Amino acid sequence: xxxSVLDYMTRLGRAARExxxxxxxxxxxxxxxxxxxxxxxxxxxxxxxxxANEQDLAAGRxxxxxxxxxxxxxxxxxxxxxxxxxxxxxxxxxxxxxAIRDMSYRPSGIQIGKMRVPLGVxxxxxxxxxxxxxxAASLCLKSGxxxxxxxxxxxxxxxxxxxxxxxxxxxxxxxxxxxVQVVETTDRAAVGALISMPxxxxxxxxxxxxxxxxxxSRDARVPVIKHLxxxxxVYVDAQADLAKAQKIAFNAKCYRYGxxxxxxxxxxxxxxxxxxxxxxxxEFRAKGVELRGCERTRALIEAVPATEEDWSxxxxxxxxxxxxxxxxxxxxxxxxxxxxxxxxxxxxxxQGQARxxxxxxxxxxxxxNTPTCFADGxxxxxxxxxxxxxxxxxxxxxxxxxxxxxxxxxxxxxxxLRG
Amino acid sequence: xxxSVLDYMTRLGRAARExxxxxxxxxxxxxxxxxxxxxxxxxxxxxxxxxANEQDLAAGRxxxxxxxxxxxxxxxxxxxxxxxxxxxxxxxxxxxxxAIRDMSYRPSGIQIGKMRVPLGVxxxxxxxxxxxxxxAASLCLKSGxxxxxxxxxxxxxxxxxxxxxxxxxxxxxxxxxxxVQVVETTDRAAVGALISMPxxxxxxxxxxxxxxxxxxSRDARVPVIKHLxxxxxVYVDAQADLAKAQKIAFNAKCYRYGxxxxxxxxxxxxxxxxxxxxxxxxEFRAKGVELRGCERTRALIEAVPATEEDWSxxxxxxxxxxxxxxxxxxxxxxxxxxxxxxxxxxxxxxQGQARxxxxxxxxxxxxxNTPTCFADGxxxxxxxxxxxxxxxxxxxxxxxxxxxxxxxxxxxxxxxLRG
Numbered sequence: 001x002x003x004s005v006l007d008y009m010t011r012l013g014r015a016a017r018e019x020x021x022x023x024x025x026x027x028x029x030x031x032x033x034x035x036x037x038x039x040x041x042x043x044x045x046x047x048x049x050x051x052a053n054e055q056d057l058a059a060g061r062x063x064x065x066x067x068x069x070x071x072x073x074x075x076x077x078x079x080x081x082x083x084x085x086x087x088x089x090x091x092x093x094x095x096x097x098x099a100i101r102d103m104s105y106r107p108s109g110i111q112i113g114k115m116r117v118p119l120g121v122x123x124x125x126x127x128x129x130x131x132x133x134x135x136a137a138s139l140c141l142k143s144g145x146x147x148x149x150x151x152x153x154x155x156x157x158x159x160x161x162x163x164x165x166x167x168x169x170x171x172x173x174x175x176x177x178x179x180v181q182v183v184e185t186t187d188r189a190a191v192g193a194l195i196s197m198p199x200x201x202x203x204x205x206x207x208x209x210x211x212x213x214x215x216x217s218r219d220a221r222v223p224v225i226k227h228l229x230x231x232x233x234v235y236v237d238a239q240a241d242l243a244k245a246q247k248i249a250f251n252a253k254c255y256r257y258g259x260x261x262x263x264x265x266x267x268x269x270x271x272x273x274x275x276x277x278x279x280x281x282x283e284f285r286a287k288g289v290e291l292r293g294c295e296r297t298r299a300l301i302e303a304v305p306a307t308e309e310d311w312s313x314x315x316x317x318x319x320x321x322x323x324x325x326x327x328x329x330x331x332x333x334x335x336x337x338x339x340x341x342x343x344x345x346x347x348x349x350x351q352g353q354a355r356x357x358x359x360x361x362x363x364x365x366x367x368x369n370t371p372t373c374f375a376d377g378x379x380x381x382x383x384x385x386x387x388x389x390x391x392x393x394x395x396x397x398x399x400x401x402x403x404x405x406x407x408x409x410x411x412x413x414x415x416x417l418r419g
Numbered sequence: 420x421x422x423s424v425l426d427y428m429t430r431l432g433r434a435a436r437e438x439x440x441x442x443x444x445x446x447x448x449x450x451x452x453x454x455x456x457x458x459x460x461x462x463x464x465x466x467x468x469x470x471a472n473e474q475d476l477a478a479g480r481x482x483x484x485x486x487x488x489x490x491x492x493x494x495x496x497x498x499x500x501x502x503x504x505x506x507x508x509x510x511x512x513x514x515x516x517x518a519i520r521d522m523s524y525r526p527s528g529i530q531i532g533k534m535r536v537p538l539g540v541x542x543x544x545x546x547x548x549x550x551x552x553x554x555a556a557s558l559c560l561k562s563g564x565x566x567x568x569x570x571x572x573x574x575x576x577x578x579x580x581x582x583x584x585x586x587x588x589x590x591x592x593x594x595x596x597x598x599v600q601v602v603e604t605t606d607r608a609a610v611g612a613l614i615s616m617p618x619x620x621x622x623x624x625x626x627x628x629x630x631x632x633x634x635x636s637r638d639a640r641v642p643v644i645k646h647l648x649x650x651x652x653v654y655v656d657a658q659a660d661l662a663k664a665q666k667i668a669f670n671a672k673c674y675r676y677g678x679x680x681x682x683x684x685x686x687x688x689x690x691x692x693x694x695x696x697x698x699x700x701x702e703f704r705a706k707g708v709e710l711r712g713c714e715r716t717r718a719l720i721e722a723v724p725a726t727e728e729d730w731s732x733x734x735x736x737x738x739x740x741x742x743x744x745x746x747x748x749x750x751x752x753x754x755x756x757x758x759x760x761x762x763x764x765x766x767x768x769x770q771g772q773a774r775x776x777x778x779x780x781x782x783x784x785x786x787x788n789t790p791t792c793f794a795d796g797x798x799x800x801x802x803x804x805x806x807x808x809x810x811x812x813x814x815x816x817x818x819x820x821x822x823x824x825x826x827x828x829x830x831x832x833x834x835x836l837r838g
Contacts, residue, residue, distance in 0.1 A: 021779070025779055106799070110793055117778075119812070202812075251838070362443075362539070364827055365827065365830055366827060369833050374529055374835075374837050375828075380830075381531065392622075393538070393622060396828075397828040406811045409785070410784075410787075411786040412788070413787065414663075415666060415788055417790060418790060
């Protein structure tokens, strides 16, 4: 290009800001029409999508990309089906924009309430999964936001082909092309520019490895919705149904090792540890899960000694740390101290213990008698998620349409004056 | 002190974090008892408060503090009454903590909802008004947060005396002393430390001049709730009741020049400008308000020519810029471009025009037929405000108890598993 990356990104940013005003006032029907038309365009473009993806895969193989990355990069027919289905699901979700709540009269005679409105322009920075392009674009569009998408350079041809389908959807609904823009350059300076334009971008959502997210959070001059770690706990209380606890803990760890909601540490009340741990350990061992335990754990079952570091490690693998605790207080203390404020669950039949755990554990999701691996936008009914936030301000937990909006005050009077 | 400022602030931070766990689970009755007891302690300590304040005032006079600053610093009997009344009002507000909304069943059988919880530890950095100590401490306590308060060094004796009363309240309710801590050193390094401890402080609220807020926003490593400018507009629509419009615009400008909700720019539809502006201008002129107008304005009334800079200036003074616009679209465009996303009002009797203005103006408060100077926590029924946020993420507009909390997901099951 003859244009500098900074000029190019400024141009995208300015266009996104302008388009955001139009998308913000688009009707629900218009936004849904764009989503449905984009789904139809994807369905009609299967061969183009596969050809574009094959270009990326070939380049990836030539560049020695790891098999796991190639696997993520692949746009299989099933993944294309998933993207189409995802668009239709987002179209079917209720539109959060414009909802007004809590309108009430004040003594002065003015009426006050809150209206839900889009955030404006959302920048998404992600790694090689091309289906994120559809997830992010559809959620942002439905919530009335403009988006700038910056995917991994390995997926550039796939992302362009997907973007072309989204463009057909926008055109069909009479929405501006700049409502969804894919960054066309693979120059890394584009990321630096995207996270430094508060005048054009309202929030950045990074999706990918911890390194990417840390770097972006550190350098961004725009608010970031993010999560770094998922160090999730299941606490088996003295009043737990132990059969239920065993099933929940097994599912929490083994549903999938690599998801952020996977249990990394199992806490067990000392009162039931001797009854609970041997059978539990046998089930994990049969599945090939390595166990690392505190001293009291190792007095009951065979386990590698857990180090201080284990308690704050996200394994994302077939490894589990286990600690026997004195009771609820120590469990809560452990979770709030070593956890990552992501998702934590108590197994108990005791109402008072459950109530305290749910109130006092400082995590984005707190659970009772259910495995931590349920922490997911689809499972929560959000339709999809743009990410999971472990920050406390603004969105917390899986972020769907509501997390991409905010509320402003609406004040209605009829000539009332102050003072 | 022999202790370094950094060590001192770390000690406060650690104590605040510990205390925050206790305050977060304190009952409503216990928090209200602390607030009522602090009010009683203030009432009983009037002479100590006046003596401490006299020390600050004497030092201020000796250091040549400006009269306006001395005025803000003064703890008059009326201001002490105001602080006592403020504590009682906050005690009377509903407790937001623990409220659960939208619990619903998912197809998997788990039940999902959201629980409102405190943010944790809130750092408040403010200038010389000692009554902020009470406003901030009471709102933070009621919303279940621990607070670290860093007031202006000119008010240190007053703030210590107020803090002693708060401590009596906390002790009376059996709450930890570290739930509300006043930074005892006037060393400026304390501010730098306070805004750089994400492990101990969850959010910073700066209150004061624009310089302070800009500096803190730039340097903070912790989220900041803030507002910089209040460039507020009143737009007089073609369908306005012009008599009502004149009263609203006059009140918006002249209720108080120095508040952030004061109107700085008046926009008038060209269709009614000739009918509206002459009488309006005469009223402003009689009050001594300097008028700065666009060309079309100056064709109708006497006014200084407005420069491009005027449209983005927060005067906080008896100066008003006036622009005649082509209609609603240009008014919205002007406000979104030149405004500060604070508070903007339309005067119209036309439902469709009102609906568009309220939806499309991108400000923390949008108003209909009422003056912008209503933008205030008390007027909005929040009891008090810790500040006004013009950011879009998290709190937007006047920030009361709800803005000092967040929501986490609560997931309840009975042994449901995933997959």
